[in-house]
Amino acid sequence: MSLRLHAPVVLPCDPACTVLRDAVVDVVDGRVAYVGPEADAPEFSGEVRRLSGILLPGLVNTHAHSPMVLLRGMGGDLPLLRWLHEAMWPAEAKMKPDDIRVGMLLGAVEMLRNGVTTSAEMYFHGEQLTDAVLAAGSRVLFGAAIMDLPGMPWRPMADEITRWIDADGLRFGPDERIELSYGPHSAYTLTPEALGEIAVEARERGALLQVHVAESVEEDVAQRASHGSVPRLLEQAGVLGGRVLSAHSVHLSPEDVQIYAKYQVGIAHCPGSNTKLASGIAPLRSYIDAGVPVGLGTDGPASNDDLDLFEEARLAALLARVTSQDATAMRAADALLLATRGGAAALGRDDLGALEPGRWGDVVHVDVDDPAFATGLDAPDEQVLANLVWASGTRRVKDVWVAGKQVVADGETTNVDRREAQAGVRAVAARLR
Structure with a gap:
């Protein structure tokens, strides 16, 4: 062809x-x-x-929970932790595996219409999610969400994605459009020991590890009290050193940034979600200046509430300018590169994010x-x-x-009827309310 x-x-x-x-x-x-x-x-x-x-x-969305189109608009005026505990997690507990396919299908359609051809997804029911991506014609790095909560022990979740990678390989499907990865949710839902064990499994397979870090001030107070910061916890637990994507990473100290630069930890910068949830404004320029790979993420469509990476690029650049009071802090070209080449680099992929011979x-x-x-x-x-x-x-x-x-x-x-996909989401959403 x-x-x-x-x-x-x-x-x-x-x-x-x-x-x-x-x-x-x-x-x-x-x-x-x-x-x-x-x-x-x-x-x-x-x-x-x-x-x-x-x-x-094609634009590269480095952090998303796209099946959450099913929950778009719920709890939209709550801060992060209340939004999770009162709105998101109770609704997600009602979801069936087939619901994930319905949500991901419309999410993939929305992203493709916005020029996003690749997304890094942290969610559940990977077979249904990846099937939707293949149907739409886009790409995904699926990070199997791993948490340690009552009734949800972490080890079976980790073992499941390990078995899948060992059976089908890291990348598969037409034009390698599916990549599997590990998605330990955060340092506040997993112990340091669990994070370290998951990281070993990921490194042995060359797999990406996606983890939420320092999204808001309140979420990881205990982790900072015991280790100084979440990046220090990750370093001490042996998490860093392979392909690691740190989602959000809003509240990092200069020392934390140096840790990320040392291990070339990728950052998924999500300015739309972070501002909507009042989580804070990441010091983007300092990350880039330190040589940390940075891409852009939409986060989930229930916390943003769209899957528009051009909007993230604009917002990232505007916030970098206003927080530094420097109109040259982020140019239009810089913002475009964050949404493309930068996103691929943050994911550890040299075959995406640019129009160069050999890339997809x-x-x-x-x-x-x-x-x-x-x-x-x-x-x-x-x-x-x-x-x-x-x-x-x-x-x-x-x-x-x-x-x-x-x-x-x-x-x-061309592969999916958008209106039918919207009708499918509408039917599921009515049951989850």
Whole structure:
């Protein structure tokens, strides 16, 4: 399968955030084969699509609980811990495995329509969740949620994901669209010993470990009192050293940041959820300056409440500017890279998040027939990037390809009927209320 996409502007999301003019993206057997000016492109015998607008890599959502579209709007005015205990966990206890598929299917549809081709999900019932992702045509890093709560011992949960990885491998499915990982929930739902044991299993398999860290001030007071901070607890427990993704990570000290830099712990920065739940504002610039890999996450659609990574990019940049009182603290290009290349790096994936030869051909087409682009694509590079990030966002996402296969056409998903997916969520949500 060979596909050439041509557009007036291509954003490969290389480290310099280059703006290519009159350029093409060649996808052969699912992976990018060439990106560059059409004038320099090699001969091509496959399908050629000439598009208006902008091409960029599929966005990477580094932290989500997408099946929670079933719970969207519940407890929306509660702080984090009350929201969990009073609204989320009681409703989730009523969920059936098939409900997870219903929720994830609509979540995947919503993300694809927003240009998000990959999400890192921490949730339950992985077989149903990954089946929904395969049906929609997107990618997922599924982190099996592991907690130690009354009636929910942690070890069987950890053993289950270990058996699955050992049976099917770390990545599988068409175009390796499924990756399995471990999702120990947090240091306040698991002991240090349990976290350490789970980390050993993950490292032995090269698997990602996803964990919530320091989301709010109140959640891990006991852990900070006994260990100084959650990152120090993770270091002392032997959790760090492999592929580790630290979700939220709002309240980190300079010493904590150095620990993360030492072990190259990835951070999933979730500014929308953190501001809505009044959890705090992460010092994003300090993480980046220290060399910590940082990507963006939406968190769950019951705490955000959308799955819009362009919105997260804008909010991350705006908060970085206002908290530092420095309008240069985060440029439009920096925000775009967080949503693409940065997200892939935070997940420990070098095959996503950029349009470079060898990476998967996950491509987003943004139409520019919109007031946001009234100044035209012949404007200077910085202005084109600014109009994409600050003014347009997801509303002009028109087409999306995953591994060269079209999964969104003219704004609607091609594999799943969006309205049917919405009706499925509506029926389940009525039972969970």
